[in-house]
Amino acid sequence: MNYSVSEENYIKTIFHLQKKEGTVTTNELAGELKTRPASVTDMMKKLKAKKLLHYQPYQGFRLTTDGSKVALGIIRRHRLWEYFLAEKLKFTWDEVHEVAEELEHVSNKKLIDKLDAYLGFPKKDPHGDPIPDAQGKIESGKKIRLPEVPLHTSCLVSGVTNQSGEILELLKHKKIRIGTTLEVRKRFEFDQSLEIRTGKQTIINISRELAENILISYES
């Protein structure tokens, strides 16, 4: 019922990785967590023994229903703390993740539920990712990536898929953040770069690499 910091970091990372591919591999996870494949295999045996993981040697792995529930609890804590840090302590967008990475492991249910209430039950973290509620329910999302957005259609930045310091720095420089309204004006076939309008009349260029990491919703 209570998991170590290590176990929690593995569980949460598997949850995120399996979203994209359905199943997660040893090397993928080792890369993400900056450990060695052998360490991953060791931990996978442990998580399987605790019935949090489906795993047969050489077959990759994914979380069981129980494992996903645990993951959603960790993600709820992480994102609530991120919201707190940004909203109340005035951390910037790109600083919150690192701190939340530690705070997420303080797992006192009453603490988290009271924090949630204090923050006014926020629906999204500062990166635009949905915050699971106390029951572990999470908003579906149905976001698309910027390259898929049709031309000349106003749309809303609702997240980024990659949250490295590098991309956040670039977005900050281009003044793009969650909630920014965009319109794609031109798509260049040569390099798949985009010309977009932000705000009233600012015209900027965005590389294919960057565009693929910007998530869009039409909610407004």
Add this chain to the structure above:
Amino acid sequence: MNYSVSEENYIKTIFHLQKKEGTVTTNELAGELKTRPASVTDMMKKLKAKKLLHYQPYQGFRLTTDGSKVALGIIRRHRLWEYFLAEKLKFTWDEVHEVAEELEHVSNKKLIDKLDAYLGFPKKDPHGDPIPDAQGKIESGKKIRLPEVPLHTSCLVSGVTNQSGEILELLKHKKIRIGTTLEVRKRFEFDQSLEIRTGKQTIINISRELAENILISYES
């Protein structure tokens, strides 16, 4: 420069224990931390190697100047979180300690200094204990215990020496908290119990055991 949760719990506990006695013994520390004396000895060697502790076998131990600095950092984090939990999240007096016991180990300087600012640089935690500032400076206190207070003199409850659930429950029942104004009306020689006035005209009795754990200042 960075210490494990275990090391931090040892360091903090030594700091509190050495305040009373000057020097701390193996069994004392084992009792307080709910570990075995052998484990204490192991850790003392480690802390000595890190120059946080004065320690010669069989001679007891106390923190070095460096060790005390580390302790004050932990205590600062602990008490700021206690203040946050009580003030912002509406935890009660007796619930905050347990949660702060975990939060104190998230040691990100920027987080703590921003939290401090957000809370308005509080001087005291919800138990009346002083909060060290960012430089590790802590208020001297110069508190006395209730039995030493002269008769018929209005004074102020500023803390408790024992913070067990039991004493907090008792104080809550007697409606005594930090900031309560008291006056000792009678002292009974037979059992050293006290008759005191709280607030305008409430007269209650307090046992010797309880009185010895109530700290008083005259600041108001």
Add this chain to the structure above:
DNA sequence: AACTTAATTTAGATTTGTCTAAATTATTTT
């Protein structure tokens, strides 16, 4: 001062999480 008891330390073991190097299995290329 010798004996007894209490406190402390040491020796050796265990659990958790990690690693390197070697062995095994799966996948891709020829």
Add this chain to the structure above:
DNA sequence: AAAATAATTTAGACAAATCTAAATTAAGTT
């Protein structure tokens, strides 16, 4: 399908933090 390469697992080791049981040192008592 064999050979080469890549991915994964196993074997064995290590550091951190803990424990039990035994040995040692200190303190208290006759």
